[in-house]
Amino acid sequence: MIGGAALSVANLVEGPNLLTILGMLVGTYGCRAGGYWLFRQIRPTPFIRGMLEYLPGSLFVAYVVPSLLSGGPWQWAAAAATVAVMAVRRNFAWAIAAGTATAWIGWWFR
Amino acid sequence: MTPIGSVVFTRAGVWRGAQQAVPMVAGLAPFGIVAGTLAQAHGLTWLEALLMSALVFAGAGQVLALSYWAHPVTAVFACLVVNLRMLLMGPSLAVWLDRLSGWRVWGSLFFMADHNWALSITDLRSGGRDGGFLLGSGLMLWVAWVCGCAVGFAVGDLIRPSAGHPLYFIALAVFIALLVPLWRGRRDALPWLVAAVVGVVAQRLLPQGAWYIIAGAVAGSLVGVIRDRWGSAERG
Numbered sequence: 001m002i003g004g005a006a007l008s009v010a011n012l013v014e015g016p017n018l019l020t021i022l023g024m025l026v027g028t029y030g031c032r033a034g035g036y037w038l039f040r041q042i043r044p045t046p047f048i049r050g051m052l053e054y055l056p057g058s059l060f061v062a063y064v065v066p067s068l069l070s071g072g073p074w075q076w077a078a079a080a081a082t083v084a085v086m087a088v089r090r091n092f093a094w095a096i097a098a099g100t101a102t103a104w105i106g107w108w109f110r
Numbered sequence: 111m112t113p114i115g116s117v118v119f120t121r122a123g124v125w126r127g128a129q130q131a132v133p134m135v136a137g138l139a140p141f142g143i144v145a146g147t148l149a150q151a152h153g154l155t156w157l158e159a160l161l162m163s164a165l166v167f168a169g170a171g172q173v174l175a176l177s178y179w180a181h182p183v184t185a186v187f188a189c190l191v192v193n194l195r196m197l198l199m200g201p202s203l204a205v206w207l208d209r210l211s212g213w214r215v216w217g218s219l220f221f222m223a224d225h226n227w228a229l230s231i232t233d234l235r236s237g238g239r240d241g242g243f244l245l246g247s248g249l250m251l252w253v254a255w256v257c258g259c260a261v262g263f264a265v266g267d268l269i270r271p272s273a274g275h276p277l278y279f280i281a282l283a284v285f286i287a288l289l290v291p292l293w294r295g296r297r298d299a300l301p302w303l304v305a306a307v308v309g310v311v312a313q314r315l316l317p318q319g320a321w322y323i324i325a326g327a328v329a330g331s332l333v334g335v336i337r338d339r340w341g342s343a344e345r346g
Contacts, residue, residue, distance in 0.1 A: 012157040020182040021158065024175055025165040027190035033219045036200030036207055044201070047335060052202045054301045054334030055327055056231045057292045059195060060224075061302045062309030062326020064285050069310055075279065082283045086290040092133035095290070099283035103276040 074106025117209035119241045127226065127246025130233075134225040134247075135254040137284030140277045141169045142258020143265075145176070150263045152179045163259040167223065167252055168193050170320065191319040198327060199227050205234055206241040214241060221248025223255075228288040235294075300337060305330025 068079055082099030089095070142163070149159035149172075166172055171189035178185040200207070200219060207215050218241065226247035233243050292298075309326030316322055 009157070012155045013161070014155075014158070016182060017154060017158050018161075020175070020179075020185055021162045021165060023182070023186035024162065024168075024171065024189045027186055028166050028168045028171055028193045028196070029220060031190070031193045031196035032200060032222050033216055034200075035197030036204070036215075036219060038197075039201035039204060040208070047339075048201075050335035050338060051328075051331040052198075052204075054298070054331035055198055055202055056228060057289065057294075057298050058301050058305035058330025058334070059198070059323060059327035060228065060285050060289050060292065061305040061330065062312075062323045064282065064289065065306040065326075066310050066313040066322060067282055071282075075282075078279055078283065079286050082286045083290055086287045090291070092130075092284070092287050093136070095287040096133060096136055096280060096283045099286065100276060100280050103279035103283075107274070107276045 074103060074110075077106065078103035117206050117239050117241055119210055119214050121242065123240030123242030124246035124249070126240070127229070127233075127243035127248070128250040129246075130229055130243075131226055131247035131250035134229075134251060134284055137280045138169070138225070138251055138254050139258040139261075141281050142255045143262035145169060145172050146259035146262020146264075147266050148173060148176045148262075149259065150266050152176050154179075156260075156263055159259060159263045160256060163256050164252075167221070167255055169255070174319075188319065191321070193320075195320060195323055195327065196222065198324070199224075203227070203230060203234065203244065206230070206239070206244065210241045214245075218245040218248065221245055221252055223248060223251050225284060225288065226251055228285075228292065232288075232291040297334075297338075301330040301334035304333045 064079075068075055078099045081102040082095045085098040086092070086095035145163065146159055149162065154162070162172060166175075166189065168189070171192045174192055175185040175189040178188055199222060203222075207218075210218075222244060226244060229247050230244045293302075305326040308329040309322050312322035312325035316325075
């Protein structure tokens, strides 16, 4: 019985696939934890700390703006709707819904 | 401001984080479904697909790795490159993490994704001093991610929306909404502008991986800190 269960698990996980997944785990967790681990070791300068103050906004802007630029006017309108609702209501669910609804209307009329 | 050193890690903080992450689930779940569908399309078994989502927990990295699945070394490398931005993310939470230890630091970091990182930064800036927030918000996203992948794997192509479908805009809308509370007024204008311009240019030059995100993020933060130091030097 136990041997059969082990065999069926072995059928469900192939060695090479498992190795790739474990490699991805090591790489991803290495990035998640490694940056902060290094930060703990090296006593960062005020300059680095100052940079980290500006990092969160800059990182998301660098992600969002190129995607939007390749998206077209309806996506820009949807982005504007998201920002407007978020700025007024400070509610993620409403902001995301407003943006997606706008994008959906645009998709409808495309 | 709470005095330095008084960071706590409570169940209430974990719960508050989990609750605040609920709206993000809408952005994550469709993407998780896509990742599950792709895993199935590339011949992974359900156990492998779930293991990947549970252990790696990184959407862009998984989707990219799956597209190179026949070449394991390339797949692992691609996943790593997309996630390099996380090296920069952890240190931003030092105010909390520096005053915690053991699994509270290294376990919470396992659950750090873009969404709950941004929520945590916003909470930290508004005076939040409960490190449990990061873990709780991350756990909520992790559960949604793994469930999304399971659904995607189970139903496969039946519900996979076509490219350009507005459902994919949800993921972008989440990040746009996350930006709003990160805006601290005029001093963010120049760094954000630089991040946008460098991001767009870098994406044209280096479309592979996610180097453009790192380039824009580093350029924007550099400009911010240099401008501040210049300003204080001129006044001083």
